[in-house]
Amino acid sequence: MTTSTVDHEQRHVPEPLDVAALRADFPILARTVRDGSPLAYLDSGATSQRPNQVLDAERSFLTTCNAAVHRGAHQLAEEATDAYEHARATIAAFIGADVGELVFVKNATEGINLVTYAMGNAATAGDEAARFRLGPGDEVVVTEMEHHANLVPWQQVCRRTGATLRWLGVTDDGRLDLDDVPEVITDRTKVVALTHQSNVLGTINPLAPVVRRANEVGALTVLDACQSVPHGAVNVAELGVDFAVFSGHKMLGPSGIGVLYGRRELLEALPPFLTGGSMIEQVWMETSTFAPPPQRFEAGVPMTSQAVALGAAVDYLSAIGMDRIAAHEHALTEAAVTELDAIDGVRIIGPTEVVDRGGAVSFVVDGVHPHDAGQVLDSLGLAVRVGHHCAWPLHRRMGVPATVRASFYLYNEHSEVERLARGVREAQRFFGVV
Amino acid sequence: MQLESMYQEIILDHYKNPNARGLREPYDGESFQVNPTCGDEVTLRVKVDGDNGESRVTDVSYDGQGCSISQASVSVLTELVTGRTVREACTTMEAFVELMQGRGQVEPDENVLADGVAFAGVAKYPARVKCALLGWMAFKSALVEAGQSPEANGVEVT
Numbered sequence: 003m004t005t006s007t008v009d010h011e012q013r014h015v016p017e018p019l020d021v022a023a024l025r026a027d028f029p030i031l032a033r034t035v036r037d038g039s040p041l042a043y044l045d046s047g048a049t050s051q052r053p054n055q056v057l058d059a060e061r062s063f064l065t066t067c068n069a070a071v072h073r074g075a076h077q078l079a080e081e082a083t084d085a086y087e088h089a090r091a092t093i094a095a096f097i098g099a100d101v102g103e104l105v106f107v108k109n110a111t112e113g114i115n116l117v118t119y120a121m122g123n124a125a126t127a128g129d130e131a132a133r134f135r136l137g138p139g140d141e142v143v144v145t146e147m148e149h150h151a152n153l154v155p156w157q158q159v160c161r162r163t164g165a166t167l168r169w170l171g172v173t174d175d176g177r178l179d180l181d182d183v184p185e186v187i188t189d190r191t192k193v194v195a196l197t198h199q200s201n202v203l204g205t206i207n208p209l210a211p212v213v214r215r216a217n218e219v220g221a222l223t224v225l226d227a228c229q230s231v232p233h234g235a236v237n238v239a240e241l242g243v244d245f246a247v248f249s250g251h252k253m254l255g256p257s258g259i260g261v262l263y264g265r266r267e268l269l270e271a272l273p274p275f276l277t278g279g280s281m282i283e284q285v286w287m288e289t290s291t292f293a294p295p296p297q298r299f300e301a302g303v304p305m306t307s308q309a310v311a312l313g314a315a316v317d318y319l320s321a322i323g324m325d326r327i328a329a330h331e332h333a334l335t336e337a338a339v340t341e342l343d344a345i346d347g348v349r350i351i352g353p354t355e356v357v358d359r360g361g362a363v364s365f366v367v368d369g370v371h372p373h374d375a376g377q378v379l380d381s382l383g384l385a386v387r388v389g390h391h392c393a394w395p396l397h398r399r400m401g402v403p404a405t406v407r408a409s410f411y412l413y414n415e416h417s418e419v420e421r422l423a424r425g426v427r428e429a430q431r432f433f434g435v436v
Numbered sequence: 437m438q439l440e441s442m443y444q445e446i447i448l449d450h451y452k453n454p455n456a457r458g459l460r461e462p463y464d465g466e467s468f469q470v471n472p473t474c475g476d477e478v479t480l481r482v483k484v485d486g487d488n489g490e491s492r493v494t495d496v497s498y499d500g501q502g503c504s505i506s507q508a509s510v511s512v513l514t515e516l517v518t519g520r521t522v523r524e525a526c527t528t529m530e531a532f533v534e535l536m537q538g539r540g541q542v543e544p545d546e547n548v549l550a551d552g553v554a555f556a557g558v559a560k561y562p563a564r565v566k567c568a569l570l571g572w573m574a575f576k577s578a579l580v581e582a583g584q585s586p587e588a589n590g591v592e593v594t
């Protein structure tokens with residue numbers, strides 16, 4: 003091992019993005035809103051915009067080889083199946099998974115429900131599914147910073163099975179409270195489900211200590227990677243998680259397509275959730291056997307052009323480089339935190355130290371409700387999100403009913419951060435609090 | 437700027453200086469309403485005296501938290517319905533709901549809506565219509581809980 007002093011020469015500094023050039027790939031970014039203001043799209047945490055390359059890939063699939071995949075033997079069916087499976091391979095490689103470990107779902111929400119319902123089904127499945135069974139005395143651990151998508155399905159599976167839901171807390175500055183880990187994750191814990199990056203706080207969670215503890219007690223780990231996979235290099239194998247989910251629409255891809263990653267050995271033992279066509283091996287009148295994964299989890303004719311377009315989105319992101327995207331967003335986040343923090347009466351909800359922190363910046367403005375602040379920003383062409391961002395318990399924990407959230411992506415510019423800060427000052431002026 | 441068309445002075449006044457907040461006893465009906473997309477909340481109580489058809493809203497009290505639109509709207513509501521017959525209050529409610537759901541195409545009648553006309557601009561912003569209606573939804577439910585549905589008082593609701 004070398005004793006490396008990390009100085010600026012040695013550290014790998016990614017080449018800056020040519021934002022102006024890549025913005026040209028996103029036609030929507032050129033539009034104006036609300037009486038002619040140029041759009042500043044600061045809501046990619048909710049959904050991202052799509053470049054021409056992704057739109058063209060979807061259209062090209064539909065105009066050349068559209069057919070039901072895994073069903074026909076004609077040429078179109080063959081080409082459609084190839085395109086669909088090629089997209090699976092592209093996306094699997096992107097996150098460091100094997101192609102058979104990647105299941106296409108509608109979105110992250112469906113991915114988590116797939117896991118929770120399949121675990122519920124383990125009660126009546128064979129012995130190979132025993133490790134997925136939940137019952138009274140078992141515990142499921144989540145965190146207080148989860149999106150409802152990674153909370154409500156766990157509440158529900160606990161209700162159905164009699165298991166108990168527990169959670170890791172959040173510190174005042176918006177970090178996961180690791181002190182809770184040994185006490186909350188115990189021999190009773192069957193599953194630890196947590197977010198990689200908070201969609202509200204921006205916090206990037208330290209996974210290593212949580213995964214280590216989960217492994218120690220033999221619990222499964224489920225990662226909500228919705229806000230991490232789109233914004234930086236994620237390798238699920240290196241992270242050592244058992245399952246991970248993310249949504250295509252947050253990473254330049256279409257809506258209606260998402261991904262569930264599951265370690266091969268686990269997917270092989272996991273009972274199905276949705277059943278029907280395409281997921282079977284043999285069917286008789288009385289009973290059926292199921293296909294191996296990933297087909298076992300893709301019942302019915304799947305989203306096809308959407309999967310192909312998500313593959314194109316991954317190609318687009320990969321060609322730019324995830325480290326460059328992460329560095330660009332880091333710089334925007336640093337600027338936003340600095341500019342907003344400097345405004346009297348503005349409080350950032352989440353870490354103000356821009357370390358292990360992604361590009362979701364949520365804040366409150368004294369005397370101006372987030373809804374009203376958002377309305378002023380909207381009138382200036384700034385698209386932000388207001389409300390609780392599907393993380394109501396987290397907002398309660400942070401002591402605020404709602405926040406304004408600006409979230410960044412590769413196509414955002416520093417000038418938009420400046421407009422945001424000016425807009426917040428304008429909101430303060432409009433509501434007479436300064 | 438468009439903003440002024442939404443945030444009329446009356447709305448900002450009611451937001452900054454709302455009619456007495458705080459829940460009061462006695463009351464006949466109470467309702468808690470929350471907007472699940474943003475978390476805005478209103479709890480509202482009504483006191484009604486007299487029989488169906490003749491009954492009168494003698495007190496309205498509320499508490500809540502939320503944006504200027506939701507909180508100003510419930511403050512205006514208390515002015516528009518307190519002391520009125522249930523029939524009149526429900527007619528006003530109907531006019532307000534119609535205005536809010538009109539996407540800016542409905543001409544408000546100041547004789548019926550008084551300060552409520554200030555919300556006409558909000559109707560052009562579909563995402564905020566729910567804010568303006570939150571208190572009114574609470575009022576309607578509280579009336580029903582008090583055994584005073586609009587229908588029982590001869591008011592057709594849409």
Ligand SMILES: Cc1ncc(COP(=O)(O)O)c(C=O)c1O
Pocket residue numbers: 047048109110111112149151152197199200201226228229249392
């Ligand atoms: C952290 C996180 N988890 C889960 C989701 C749910 O994603 P979707 O609505 O695409 O299923 C989102 C986005 O809304 C999110 O930000």
